[in-house]
Amino acid sequence: MVINQHQRNFKEESEKIKTPLGKRPEWLKVKLPTGENYSDVKNLMRKQHLHTVCEEARCPNIAECWNHRSATFMILGDTCTRSCGFCNIKTGLPTELDLNEPRRVADSVKELGLKHVVITSVNRDELKDGGASIFSELVRLINEDMPDTTVEILIPDFKGDEEAFKIIMKNPPDILNHNLETVPRLYHAVRPQAKYERSLELIRWFKGKYLRTKSGIMVGIGEKPEEVLSLMKDLAEHGCDILTIGQYLQPTKMHLPVDRFVTPEEFNMYHDEGLKMGFKIVESSPLVRSSYHADRHARAIF
Secondary structure (H helix, E strand, C coil): CCCCHHHHHHHHHHHHCCCCCCCCCHHHCCCCCCCHHHHHHHHHHHHCCCEEHHHHCCCCCHHHHHHCCCCEEEECCCEECCCCCCCCCEECCCCCCCCCHHHHHHHHHHHHCCCEEEEEECCCCCCCCCCHHHHHHHHHHHHHHCCCCEEEEECCCHHHCHHHHHHHHHCCCCEEECCCECCHHHHHHHCCCCCHHHHHHHHHHHHCCCCEEEEEEEECCCCCHHHHHHHHHHHHHCCCCEEEEEECCCCCCCCCCCCCCCCHHHHHHHHHHHHHHCCCEEEECCCCCCCCCHHHHHHHHC
16 A cells, blocks of 8 residues: 555654553553542443443543543443453353343433433354344334434444344444454454454445444554555445544453554544545544544534
């Protein structure tokens, strides 16, 4: 892939900034989560016996988001059937399926008075539909209870099963999100049970149903800038509207190590190049996660 002068400039600057791994640079430091709204959201999650990806994935933005009464609900339990090298969510074989979960989540969305809600899940590959019916029922309940609330769902790939996609479309969300996470060369380590092309085709399939689509990736896990730009081009060509890019942070010593701390200048380059490629929104900075500023994205795109 041809690298233009703008991309060359950031590469030259990045070479001058070598932050020793083990010591986070200033741009990655965040405050400990506190605040009245933070406590209210946390207490509600415990009362309703719900999970959030904010907690399970140790999101660095949990204080900011929860204090704005914004949270990403994680459905289908807390045990994932896959073993991704970057993810801190528990892996194993789930033993139950809570059919009342959609009702509890919808009640919580109403109690919090959310204008935009993000719903994600663990992978449930042992289920025939991968859990698509739970997603669909939850979207239906939120639309029924709070018709003015926009709904974003961050779904697994459902192993590429089109029947699961059709179940999602019975109660379509306002934004359909599915993360590619990393460049194809690193899938064997980062997403060993996933397929890059399968995830791209998922984005294309839902875009073909006229949904607004979104995806996210991590950087600093071993990829090269030119590989990121190639991935971005692939996503744009498959109809992705919104892209999020953030720094990978190793959750425990058992997970993949951080390869490098990506500079703010490089994140800015990805933002600018993404807009040139045709993305409607590119959220690119060190602390960005898939649901970061999701409410702002919804307001901007509708």
